[in-house]
Amino acid sequence: MMTNAAPTNRATVTTPTDRIIHVERVFNATRDRVWRAFTDPKLVAQWWGGGSKLTIERDEVERGGHWRYVGESEKYGTHGFEGRYREVTPQERIVRTFEWDGMPGYVLVESTTFEDLGDGRTKVATDSLFHTTEERDGMLEAMGTGMDESYEALDRLLATMG
Numbered sequence: 783m784m785t786n787a788a789p790t791n792r793a794t795v796t797t798p799t800d801r802i803i804h805v806e807r808v809f810n811a812t813r814d815r816v817w818r819a820f821t822d823p824k825l826v827a828q829w830w831g832g833g834s835k836l837t838i839e840r841d842e843v844e845r846g847g848h849w850r851y852v853g854e855s856e857k858y859g860t861h862g863f864e865g866r867y868r869e870v871t872p873q874e875r876i877v878r879t880f881e882w883d884g885m886p887g888y889v890l891v892e893s894t895t896f897e898d899l900g901d902g903r904t905k906v907a908t909d910s911l912f913h914t915t916e917e918r919d920g921m922l923e924a925m926g927t928g929m930d931e932s933y934e935a936l937d938r939l940l941a942t943m944g
Contacts, residue, residue, distance in 0.1 A: 791808045791809065791810070791933075791937075792807070793805055793929060793933055794806045794807070795922075795925075795929075797918065797922070800915040800918070801912045801913070801914065801915060801917075801918055802909055802910065802911055802912070802918065803909070803910045803912075803918060803921060803922060804907070804908070804909050804910075805908045805910075806905060806906070806907045807905070808899065808903050808904070808905050808906075809903065809904050809905075809906060809933075809936065809937065810903055810937070810940070810941075811902070811904060811940040811941075812902055813873050813896050813897070813898040813904045814873065815904075815940055815943050816896055816906060817872070817873045817896055819936060819939055819940060820906075821843045821876075823838040823841040824838075825943075826838060828939050829932055829935035829936040829938075830851060830935075831851075831853040831855070831928070831932060832928060832932045832934070832935050833932075833935035833938075834854060834857075834858075835853065835854040836851055836852070836853050836854075837852045837853075837854075838850075838851055839851070839862075840864075843867060843870055843876075844870055845867055845868065845869060845870060846866060847866065847867040847870075848864070848865075848866055848867075849865055849866070849867065850862060850863070850864035861882065861883060861884060863880065863881065863882050864883075865878050865879035865880045865889070866878060866879050868891070873896055874895065874896060875893070875894065875895050875896070876892075876893075876894045877891065877892070877893045877894075878892055879891055880892045888913070889913070890910050890911060890912050890913070890917070890921070892909070892910050892911075893908065893909045893911070894906060894907070895907050895908075
């Protein structure tokens with residue numbers, strides 16, 4: 783089990799099977815606010831990628847909809863990510879494919895749930911299903927601090943949302 787620290791909460795990263803990465807993180811915000819931050823392109827652009835410049839080329843949050851984000855940073859240069867939405871259940875669940883321009887043809891399926899903890903906090907859990915163990919392990923290595931940086935930027939955004 784691998785765990786990454788965040789300022790007020792901890793993102794827990796585990797590998798429950800040989801093809802899955804499971805991530806859980808609690809946010810100090812209502813499920814409605816967290817859902818909006820994950821599905822409103824203007825908000826996604828403020829936190830996804832750790833706050834680096836992010837262009838949302840497409841984000842059709844509906845079954846069959848296409849999404850494409852292009853990030854730019856000094857550390858990573860220009861890099862695009864995209865996929866298709868398979869399932870969207872408002873405020874509860876998003877399932878989508880995920881592909882990185884740097885490795886075309888390596889597509890994973892990402893399932894994210896949003897759980898209202900009943901006290902103004904929301905637990906976000908994501909399972910990323912890879913085609914092979916090698917692909918999963920490659921992503922674990924590539925994740926680095928990027929997820930923590932993104933979640934820290936999301937914390938800052940959620941704190942300012944009305």
